[in-house]
Amino acid sequence: MKNHFGKGLMAGFTAAGPCQVKVPARFCAEYKRGYVLGYCYQLEQKTGEKRVAALEAGRLTKQYNLDRNLMAEFFTEFQSDNAVRYFNIGYTGK
Numbered sequence: 001m002k003n004h005f006g007k008g009l010m011a012g013f014t015a016a017g018p019c020q021v022k023v024p025a026r027f028c029a030e031y032k033r034g035y036v037l038g039y040c041y042q043l044e045q046k047t048g049e050k051r052v053a054a055l056e057a058g059r060l061t062k063q064y065n066l067d068r069n070l071m072a073e074f075f076t077e078f079q080s081d082n083a084v085r086y087f088n089i090g091y092t093g094k
Helices: 004-014 029-047 050-063 068-076 081-092
Strands: none
Touching: 004 029, 029 050, 029 068, 050 068, 050 081, 068 081
16 A cells, blocks of 8 residues: 555645646545645744744635545644634635
């Protein structure tokens, strides 16, 4: 069995920016979820702002057509309503 989530996570950790819209279409949802989380984690490390990472995670979740509730769960585990709020703002664009 292949670890698509782990491969996406590692790709996101080292990415200079988010994938273009067409590129993620060729990957499975598990890979894209890992990529978004890996990319947003390293974005938080660079900026020191969890809000920026959560906002970008919401935006990429919508752009890559991922399950909103499943992705938002990663932020609820940190007991941070603020992070979930910024995730939803990124997802809705409001």
